[in-house]
Amino acid sequence: MKKAIILTLLCLFLAIVILPALVVLRGQRQEVKVDTSGSPLINVLNVKTKEIEVLPLEEYIVGVVAAEMPVDFETEALKAQAVAARTYTIKRYEAAKKNPNKDHPDAHICTNHAHCQAYVSKDEMSKNWGMLKYPGYYNKIARAVNATAGVVLVYQGKLIDPVYHSTSVGKTENSGDVWQFDIPYLKSVDSPGDEESPKFKTQHTLTLAQIDKALGTTLSAVPASTINNPKGSPIQVVERTATGRIKTIKVGDKEFKGEEIRAKLGLNSTHFSWKAQEDKLIFLVTGYGHGVGMSQYGANYFAKEGKDYKDILSHYYTGTELRKYSANKK
Numbered sequence: 001m002k003k004a005i006i007l008t009l010l011c012l013f014l015a016i017v018i019l020p021a022l023v024v025l026r027g028q029r030q031e032v033k034v035d036t037s038g039s040p041l042i043n044v045l046n047v048k049t050k051e052i053e054v055l056p057l058e059e060y061i062v063g064v065v066a067a068e069m070p071v072d073f074e075t076e077a078l079k080a081q082a083v084a085a086r087t088y089t090i091k092r093y094e095a096a097k098k099n100p101n102k103d104h105p106d107a108h109i110c111t112n113h114a115h116c117q118a119y120v121s122k123d124e125m126s127k128n129w130g131m132l133k134y135p136g137y138y139n140k141i142a143r144a145v146n147a148t149a150g151v152v153l154v155y156q157g158k159l160i161d162p163v164y165h166s167t168s169v170g171k172t173e174n175s176g177d178v179w180q181f182d183i184p185y186l187k188s189v190d191s192p193g194d195e196e197s198p199k200f201k202t203q204h205t206l207t208l209a210q211i212d213k214a215l216g217t218t219l220s221a222v223p224a225s226t227i228n229n230p231k232g233s234p235i236q237v238v239e240r241t242a243t244g245r246i247k248t249i250k251v252g253d254k255e256f257k258g259e260e261i262r263a264k265l266g267l268n269s270t271h272f273s274w275k276a277q278e279d280k281l282i283f284l285v286t287g288y289g290h291g292v293g294m295s296q297y298g299a300n301y302f303a304k305e306g307k308d309y310k311d312i313l314s315h316y317y318t319g320t321e322l323r324k325y326s327a328n329k330k
């Protein structure tokens with residue numbers, strides 16, 4: 001009698017708790033199908049394998065979002081990133097169809113983030129996130145891509161250059177203050193929430209000898225007290241941008257543009273101060289990246305505040321509009 005009761009309870013437990021849980025789990029593990037209807041095929045040069053992969057646009061975008069933004073970001077931020085990545089890809093794709101890219105004539109785009117944009121395959125996603133987290137994370141990105149399938153950003157009817165960076169300094173930067181040209185949709189805007197980024201404030205220490213080697217200067221010969229003296233220091237800011245980033249700086253008798261010195265010294269951004277300590281310079285850096293266009297941490301903050309991807313994109317890319325891309329129409 002007792003056995004029968006236990007058996008009945010066990011069956012009930014299985015039916016009520018375990019089976020539905022298994023069904024739910026299975027549902028979560030089932031891979032969301034990426035909507036590739038209307039996707040042009042993109043020839044992607046994988047710089048690691050040196051092979052060209054032919055991928056439907058939307059499938060490729062999943063791999064770009066996975067590589068370019070932390071997957072634990074809000075869905076609306078991931079959607080904004082998907083639209084930016086798609087816009088960039090289509091721009092490259094259309095350009096390469098007219099004039100093949102001189103660095104990779106057989107591919108529309110490559111996976112080198114410094115040349116085109118980063119991309120990870122499903123295998124790499126699984127490796128990066130771990131097998132247990134992979135299905136949920138993959139599906140999260142695939143849903144964000146599907147929700148914006150085909151959507152691109154245009155300014156006065158033309159595809160934009162949707163540049164973005166990790167973390168701003170509370171404000172993004174005017175394109176003309178970082179690069180040569182003022183682009184009307186890449187204007188300085190407020191970027192609240194940047195301080196939530198782990199890269200908002202960083203410290204970077206270099207020896208004076210390392211700096212001299214990188215810049216071709218002779219700071220090693222100067223005592224730290226002289227470097228720290230604002231008036232007599234061989235390091236002088238010539239011009240700052242309105243957001244406090246360094247536009248031009250003089251080290252010894254050499255002048256450098258902000259982005260130039262950032263690259264040479266490997267600093268996270270051009271918003272920095274410094275202090276000499278014995279034979280070293282300690283840089284205190286704010287933000288991460290060039291500061292132009294969308295701040296990813298800012299986008300995530302806006303998403304947490306309840307903004308959708310359209311709000312986020314129109315905030316960071318002034319005067320732009322969203323449009324559905326069609327491979328046959330320009």
Ligand SMILES: [Zn+2]
Pocket residue numbers: 103104109110111112115116117
């Ligand atoms: Zn490339």
